[in-house]
Amino acid sequence: MTKMTMIEAINFTLQKEMERDNRVICLGEDIGKNGGVFRATDGLQALFGEKRVVDTPIAESAIVGTAVGMAARGLRPVAEIQFLGFIYEAMDQMAAQASRIRFRSAGTLTAPMVVRSPFGGGVRTPELHSDSLEGLFLHSPGMKVVMPSSPYDAKGLLAASIRDNDPVLFLEPMKLYRAFKEEVPEEDYLLEIGKANVLKEGEDLTVITYGPTVPLVKTVVEQFEKQEGLSIEIIDLRTIAPLDEDTIIASVQKTGRAVIVHEAVKTGGPGAEISALINEKALFHLSAPIIRVTGFDTPYPVPSVEDDWLPNAARISQGIHEVLSH
Amino acid sequence: MTKMTMIEAINFTLQKEMERDNRVICLGEDIGKNGGVFRATDGLQALFGEKRVVDTPIAESAIVGTAVGMAARGLRPVAEIQFLGFIYEAMDQMAAQASRIRFRSAGTLTAPMVVRSPFGGGVRTPELHSDSLEGLFLHSPGMKVVMPSSPYDAKGLLAASIRDNDPVLFLEPMKLYRAFKEEVPEEDYLLEIGKANVLKEGEDLTVITYGPTVPLVKTVVEQFEKQEGLSIEIIDLRTIAPLDEDTIIASVQKTGRAVIVHEAVKTGGPGAEISALINEKALFHLSAPIIRVTGFDTPYPVPSVEDDWLPNAARISQGIHEVLSH
Amino acid sequence: MWIEPNERIVNQVQILDESGSIIGTNPDIPDEDLIALYKWMVQARTFDQRALKLQRQGRIGTYAPMIGQEAAQIGSAYALEKRDWIYPSYREVAASLVHGVSMSNFFLYTMGNLQGGSSASVTNVFPVQIIIGAQCLHAVGGAWASKYNSENSVSVAYIGDGGTSQGDFHEALNFAGVYKLPVVFFVQNNQWAISVPRSKQTASDTIAQKAAAYGISGIQVDGNDVLAVYSTMKEALERAREGKPVLIEAVTYRQGPHTTADDPTKYRQNEEVEAWLDKDPLKRMKAFLLDRNLWNEELDQQEFEIANEKVSKAFEKASSSPTSKTSEVFDLVYEQKPKQLIEQQNSIVTEGALK
Amino acid sequence: MWIEPNERIVNQVQILDESGSIIGTNPDIPDEDLIALYKWMVQARTFDQRALKLQRQGRIGTYAPMIGQEAAQIGSAYALEKRDWIYPSYREVAASLVHGVSMSNFFLYTMGNLQGGSSASVTNVFPVQIIIGAQCLHAVGGAWASKYNSENSVSVAYIGDGGTSQGDFHEALNFAGVYKLPVVFFVQNNQWAISVPRSKQTASDTIAQKAAAYGISGIQVDGNDVLAVYSTMKEALERAREGKPVLIEAVTYRQGPHTTADDPTKYRQNEEVEAWLDKDPLKRMKAFLLDRNLWNEELDQQEFEIANEKVSKAFEKASSSPTSKTSEVFDLVYEQKPKQLIEQQNSIVTEGALK
């Protein structure tokens, strides 16, 4: 066991996976000598050479598209999209190519590949560097979408993603890269894709979240429980495609109340699907409307106002209050 | 008044709008001499010349991106994307450029433009020619998404879209292009963007749908009412971004039951948002879970199985039955 | 100092003229290959014409005829080794057949059968790509994998003149150049992209010259001259195998409609079509073989009959293949079906009963 | 027959050598313009260095310094007419200032103030584009609008060497060629795209030669030679005004980090930086002016002081401008706020009270 930040855990996992399987190769902008703009691939080129850690020209469609081509021919590419806001450029290769090659080829070809990308706000970036676009891929069958909220999860989920035989979009909450350290086993372990993590059990309400907002939700819930003497369950989804229905439904059946928290804009986002799912499968257990505490329905704004725009402590508390008021 | 098919209504409206405002120009693949692969722009190049009806190279990002550039400099481009499945190629220009230029420029520049595209299934096309991807744009603030379900609506909504000062994605249900004719006034009229159309009032249940599935829903509902002696309300959304909350909520508050029908795949689609919205604002009026009858969570399949894959009469009836069973 | 527009004059590689006489140097191609090339053209054309007919009869779905492009497709695919890969668009039936896809498989594709995409299970041919340009990146990725594993396999992306306008085409050629990959971009410039003529697709005089943007080799070849295409492709493959990517422009003509859903009389003159019929690739190669005494009319008739028979058998086979079941689609999304798909799959079975 | 990789030798346009002496033909540029060009360079560099310092002090956000690229940006922007438009990326502060954006507006941008994007309200400068390549298409669309309305206005897209790899770059140049639009693509080849050197971005020897792919004019110019850039841009604008699009490659160097978030010592050698400092654009132009007796050390010092003063004032102005309010963001999504946004806007106001 060593204490690692999330970025260290990611870096460590990439190294281990590359050692384990020489079909794994990393490609992306500035991931070589520079080690990635966040240093996720730091030192990997020195270890594995330019053949396995490849700096690419600036062309996201090509990064994803060539990864599809590689994966279909037996490699296990791990592509980096420098910031999730740039994935729009690769949308066809993500949603119409990587996601559909198994289908199109009647199962004769597959795209076992990972597209890693930092995402989420709160770190004062220029425009289009803080967008949470995971919702687009929830609506793109064939793609899995996985996101860690801690160093431990990052390692287990990234290793599982690289070994998965389907394309995985692996989203790394930028603001958590160096937010804290925790114990991470150096030994091999995998966390199951498609399985949510009940971070904390509770009886009165369920907060469903994932990725960047998990630590914040934990803090808010802790305070709330102390102040109000309540018991709140927290679900960290870990995977949003496919969603872990069982865990979500079981929890809401117990608590009867749900708040969903994510940074992605509200309308048409992951929260909509989660709410619709609960409605479909646990409506009669609900004691209150499901509240979504999310980014507002605007473009991700400039740094000077992002703290108010994001689902912050005040807004999450307000959401919880509202659900409890019924 | 003349009887027109939807494709005729679209063609007629484009002509009228081009006559009315010479800032309106059409661009897209094969829209000139060929008049578009569905003949939506038939005859327009002969009327307005190559300057105003422009065949483009095959480059969707450029079609949308140059339209953004034109619109910001005072033109009113109407771009055609030949099939909605190809919009992935233009995703950045749609969601990060057209949608955000007002925001980015602090309101000093706008993108008054329309992107027209046929969409939806049931007509035995090759792969990626039948996809319903409107859900992606519901989750892209700054873009409006409008879809007619009849020739009359097509004219009023298209004219309104062209005159709107924000970018509009105007989606034309391919299977309805020539499905039927109806009276369409030749005079100018506009249908309000953002306003749903209550096609039929009812007391026992609300079916919410839009675009290609509207006529089917009408037929199924009619049969259902006859057979079961029920009264069902049908809402044709006409616009899915922004959603007409008031109409949806008022209806569900009355009926207490809702079925949502669309061809887009279920998970993360427009139905999820509608369901979440109802949950948020009318939960205590609900007597039954909201059921979504949609495309399945797979890539749009090959022609030989599409009729079973689509929300057909059997599946819609089943959905209605299910909601009524509570 | 200025690079003036289209300053480079690009010469086309030609071996046979329109009447089938040798123009350039006599190619060093064994007789059996000469005959095989022609036989493939006969088969491809026969398939193509039947498919068109079957579509008109409503027995198969939308079909994109390649009549006129046989030399380009067959000359290029015939030059490949079995271990090479091709990445076709929707119009590459001839190239695909040559590289090992069965006619019945292609019929299944046009019938909207899920198995129509399974070519890669029997030979190195990627499934048909509908999105213009996307396959170029897959070919680059494939070439990359092959270089990585020292497989000595070249990847060939087929694309049309119109496809060269797409961003993916650019990104693919650029990556190929940077990583020195064993890949050939084979552009069939058939003069039309649906209704848009080559001249409106790009202002560059030739497509071959686009190679200059990527520091790779480019060449233009008479795409209706199967010998020129074959020899050029051979050279290209040699370069590619050494890690020198190549852009080939094969100048040819789409004699038929874009697809069975298209009406070309809307946008092009009959005279143009007629003029290109004179350059027909089969006619030309046949004349050459006749002249060499490698062929005669009787053999020719026989060959068309054999081809007809083959196509008929293939169509029968496809027609009697199990049709796709809706429930199958749920098995092809992920390696393991998540709960949602299991539920949806089950719901469909129930509904089948309901109808 | 083969177009061999990089067969075309591209010569760079140069007027001043590194020491500021005339190499080529003496340019026909009035003294006041010569002085103005230099003064702009002084202002731009002063702004740039201050911005860097302010970022280090945490008073502005991420900043992308353009030190070393003053000649490229100013030489090109100074050649424009007021009615021309520029479409910048994130690094075009110098070009933007020359074309009429105020320093305080640029500071607002770096401070994350919504008003930082409002340049187009005062001058023909599009807001900063973050997405590599996207602005090229907007410039093409703008040029198209200008041609449509016979405005005689050229649109200039600024992009970096790395940006030429993007699909949008390709599609933009191709459209420009097809429609013969009044547009100039001005590539600042500053040798680096963050950590990726030019040599790994594309296998083409020069970026200028990429023009060949689009049937448009291309030219390479010494981007640290403000006179060469200015004269070349003048010619380019003439061509563009006649509907002949131009691709210019200005060879220059990014002396600083990619942005304030970047550490270039990770990936490049100090010797390389040093070598390029010898080619510094200000040094060179100053030597030229001194030699011509159009300038002296006193004037120089004075000019830096004036610039410093101006930058200070601009920063003060920006700092004392109203900060953006969260509620404003809801007003900038659509012309009219839909119900959802009104509700969300109202909710934010309430919450402000809660905190």
Ligand SMILES: Cc1ncc(C[n+]2csc(CCOP(=O)(O)OP(=O)(O)O)c2C)c(N)n1
């Ligand atoms: C991304 C994308 N845009 C548009 C289309 C529609 N489309 C199909 S074929 C075609 C023309 C292609 O022309 P070309 O590349 O010359 O190939 P050809 O059909 O002549 O073989 C178009 C526009 C598509 N399939 N994909």
Ligand SMILES: Cc1ncc(C[n+]2csc(CCOP(=O)(O)OP(=O)(O)O)c2C)c(N)n1
């Ligand atoms: C579509 C997209 N991909 C990646 C990035 C991240 N990024 C920002 S600047 C940059 C390098 C650009 O290099 P170049 O075009 O040479 O311009 P320079 O920074 O040197 O001025 C990269 C990769 C981006 N902003 N947009």
Ligand SMILES: [Mg+2]
């Ligand atoms: Mg073509």
Ligand SMILES: [Mg+2]
């Ligand atoms: Mg650069």
